[in-house]
Each structure stands twice: as structure tokens, then as C-alpha cells.
Amino acid sequence: MINSFTIRVYGILADTENNILVSDEIIQGKFYTKFPGGGLEIGEGTKDCLVREFKEETGLTITVKAHLYTTDFYQPSAFNETQQVLSIYYLVEATDLSRLVCKTRRFDFSEDQLSGKNQQENFRWMPLASLSENEMTLPIDKIVVRLLKSSRNIPV
Secondary structure, three states: OOOEEEEEEEEEEEOOOOEEEEEEEEEOOEEEEEOOEEEOOOOOOHHHHHHHHHHHHHOOOEEEEEEEEEOOOOOEOOOOOOEEEEEEEEEEEEOOHHHOOOEOOOOOOOHHHHHOOOOEEEEEEEEOOOOOHHHOOOHHHHHHHHHHHHOOOOOO
């Protein structure tokens, strides 16, 4: 039974060649491809959350540029059956993308990452032209991919 909310905040980061940053993760022993971001903490604004999450996860300092999408339907959490998810997506930019360590293949985890018990995360760039809903694991991310693909004005 759903008895609480979780608020998740995600960033859509594009490079100068219109590649979109995605995160491949191992969470609770399962593999996910999603947009970078994370959970809102008590006393934190959504933009501050996203800046913090990007710094923690990627090492990048981002600037939040524009709101893209907020969940407008009921979605139970994929990670906690007692929570409903509300996800907020922003377009973001970062100046020093050369600092970001990225993989080229999906779920390209090292042996150490695969044997670890904690959550693991790798990043990779996906060309917007070939990014598809099927690439993403979470239902709300699939909607955001459709929005990105249908828009002609995604700032990079």
C-alpha cells in the first residue's frame, strides 16, 4: 500500500554534438538506464537538489537552465513499493565536460563494480538522434525521451 511520496529530480545534459548524458546503474541488484539525478532532501529546493546530485555523482558543476517536465500521472516507485514517485526534469548545462569519465557501452561495469554490494553508476553519452524510449528503464524517463525527440529547441 502506498503511504508516502518520494520526489526525484533529474537533469538533461547535452554536449555540443547533441549527445545526451545517461546513467547506467546497478540498484538493489538490478540494472537500470536513467537520466542523472536523485532524491530531494528535506529542506532542499529542487534546483539545489539537482546541482548537489550532479556534483556528487559526476563531479560536474551544473547550471539549471529550464524546467522540462514534471510527472503528471500516478507512478509507484520502482525501488520502494510503499512510495509514489513525483519526478521533475530540468535542462542543465556544464562547462567542463572533459572532467566527466564516461563509458561507451551500456552496463560496462568492472568486476569490482559487479561484485560490490552498493549501488554502482557509470555514465555514457547517447546521440539524441538514436536515443529511444527502449534505452531507458524507468517509465517517466521514457516520456521525457519522447519530449526530447519531439522538441526542436533543446538547448545544448
